[in-house]
Amino acid sequence: MSKASSAAIADVFFALGDRTRLSVVKRLGERGAQSATALAGGASVTRQAIVKHLQVLEAARLVTYEKRGREVLYALDTRRLEQAGAFLDGISAGWDRAIERLRQIVEQPPSD
């Protein structure tokens, strides 16, 4: 599980890399599923802008939508967030190993 090609991961980070979009994600996280117009209220941009952002988030599989009567509710998909977090941890771990390798090389006098 959690194979997640680099390209897909980059898409996730790209989706999170915009202030408006990130605030939408935060809001969904804090107050649960909401419609586009609900999200637009309180935001400093148009509903249409929010809609576009939601499409980007959905393309990155960070949100899911569900038609609820005449309105559309968008909800977070936390699995993607967790995947992204795991990816970051992997890089950090690799870096720490690299550092340790370097330390050993530096501290050992040349063998010959």
Next chain:
Amino acid sequence: MSKASSAAIADVFFALGDRTRLSVVKRLGERGAQSATALAGGASVTRQAIVKHLQVLEAARLVTYEKRGREVLYALDTRRLEQAGAFLDGISAGWDRAIERLRQIVEQPPSD
């Protein structure tokens, strides 16, 4: 500590949200500090492109540079990666709480 305004976090995600940049970060994580030309070797883009990407990464405080003679070595700053990961965890946690709140509301019959 680790206050990290949303804007700064968005910058970090933005920096990670490009395939070339993400591959640079991965490579720095796996093989340790390198110069721009070293990173350009093996990549499918020009050294100048890599340089620009490194500037973006540095602006997001994801990398640090150190002048080493005539060349410049770029190194990962894992603290930022960890901050970003913590941010994601926070959102996931908030979402889970929101879900739990919803469950309780749904399962309780209306009080009046």
Next chain:
DNA sequence: ACTTCCTGCAACCCAACGGTTGCACGTAAA
């Protein structure tokens, strides 16, 4: 039926992004 509210689509705009090329400058090696 009529009105209200939320959504969806399309056109359009400016700014920023990712990338390239060309050249000048310092530092290291011959």
Next chain:
DNA sequence: TTTACGTGCAACCGTTGGGTTGCAGGAAGT
């Protein structure tokens, strides 16, 4: 002192990004 290598700066280019406005179509409410 040449020669070679790594870097820095600037101009330029096509494409995409974030955002807006305007309007048409359906589901709810009265």
